[in-house]
Amino acid sequence: MDESVRNYIGIETEEVLACDPVEAGAVRRFAQAYGDIDPIYRDSDARFGGPVAPLIYPSQMFRRDFYDADPIDERASDPDFDGLGQNATQGLPAIEPLAHLSSLNGGNELEFFRFARHGERVTLKSRYADIYERETSKGKMIFVITESEYRGEGGDLIVRATRTQIRR
């Protein structure tokens, strides 16, 4: 592994606001797409203070904002473009020395404190917690560990996620 990769450890983002609030239509498409037809995602529930989004939903809210560049256009002629845009790195800068490697989702640790409510704005702050190389049965792989905190409008923690991306 190129030693300059280690310079990325500890890099963190500013707190960023998701491009859209929690939207009823986006929640519906999300819940239907994995087949979780739970009334709490559509109808008001007293315990949760109104209709809510699925537990992991806040971690999927950080998408390409309206005026953001379009990586699909920009890399349309690039045979190595894997289709992933900025949402793959949770707002963190891409690790340039690893740009030529493919990316696999190695695993996740998620901690939930509440559901996000419809209409709510959610913020994200992420950091590269660790990057290391390990010999595996399938050869050398690089593990990129990202920690992310998703908070509500009042600053309270909704979800904490620790992701492992495998680059090889």
Added chain:
Amino acid sequence: MNVSPSRFDAIPLRLDFEDVEVGTELPPLVKGPLTTTHLMRWSAAIENWHKIHYDAQFAVEHDKLPGLLVNGTLKQQIIAQLLKDWAGREGWVWKVSFQFRGMNRVGETLSAWGRVTTKTAHPAFGLVELEVGLMNGEGKESTPGKATLALPFRGGPAVPYPFVPPVV
């Protein structure tokens, strides 16, 4: 109210800590067969355009994969849904972690499972730890993990919401 027929009719809204024993197995949650259309729908719902989920030529020729892969984000949703449904409205899914150890290919049917490993009573609720995973139709595990749920005591109030982790 136009709520689709779903498994929620059959799921108790409340599961008490006393109803659970070490070794208790959760009723599995089965999804599939997962077609390319399912994967495309999920990719669209989360606006993640990683080609390995819908572009077979890219997956095989560029990324040297055996074929299209089921999204890790979709796999974790199935496990989270299993846990949320089982914990009931008055319980809470505090933590879940998993490793994406094995690939699941398009066409597979996946079954989320869970088994209670420990129980610990705290002042306001009980904590239940579980092994969880995702098995394909051939009985191969791809997504082993762990989870911690909070459950109310029999005759007691619901687990406080938003969830406040116990001080250890």
